[in-house]
Amino acid sequence: MTFAVRPGELFGFVGANGAGKTTTMRIVLGVLAADAGEVRLDGRPIDAARRRRIGYMPEERGLYPRMAVGEQLRYLAELHGLSAAEARAAATRWTERLGVAERVGEEVQKLSLGNQQRVQLAAALVHEPDVLVLDEPFSGLDPVAVDVMSEVLRERADAGAPVVFSSHQLELVERLCDRVGIVRDGTMVVEGGVDELRAGSGxxxxxxxxxxxxxxxxxxxxxxxxxxxxxxxxxxxxxxxxxxxxxxxxxxxxxxxxxxxxxxxxxxxxxxxxxxxxx
The missing domain is CATH 3.30.70 (Alpha-Beta Plaits)
Structure with a gap:
């Protein structure tokens, strides 16, 4: 599995179930160890300190279900190195941006699945990461929430962050992404700009x-x-x-x-x- 994502780029990471997308993302985050090879950021191998600058959104809920939304986001922000004041400001900013500000005092488990997904994205963004890696971020979202999340991902890319996300909603990937990689059996088999790939076939x-x-x-x-x-x-x-x-x-x-x-x-x-x- 070899591919590169450039600064300021939205990269769609797509493949059938079991193709290796989630495993690859977990290797990037250090959740799993690779059998061979390495993950590099700015040309250098990623260590634990540099991984703290990555925003990760897992496909499964990675939140504490009985913890209040605001408390949880502040806690996660501080784990990434923000001060208490910075964490409060960041949690407020992202809950407002993602439309869940009125839910900050509620437990995550009491939210709808769509609102849980919004909070999950806030958790990935609360420390202003240099890189975003998102596994099925649009799953379970209504069209309005899809538009909000699309805007946020585009904004992060426009700010210079490499953004990688997987999705089975291919029409959304086609509309949003600068480049796309199609994975099969743990191998990157097709990679390029959407227009470039479409021009080479048909x-x-x-x-x-x-x-x-x-x-x-x-x-x-x-x-x-x-x-x-x-x-x-x-x-x-x-x-x-x-x-x-x-x-x-x-x-x-x-x-x-x-x-x-x-x-x-x-x-x-x-x-x-x-x-x-x-x-």
Missing amino acids: SVVVHAPDAPAGWADAVPGVTASHLEHGRTVVALAPDSDDQALLRAALATGPVHEFTRRRPSLAELFRETVTGRDAA
């Missing part, structure tokens, strides 16, 4: 009404073709020349449509994880 839709059946199959770079609603959907090998396909289509008569169909991140994910063509 198909071409051609409407050539006079073209005979199978006209595209002999064109160099074509790996498959099929009819769909009267149009020919053509899969091209990476880096192949789509203009050769256009010339072949024009040779059969008029061409009313010639469109690149870019796959969504969900389609790319399906192709990567299962081996099925995203086109």
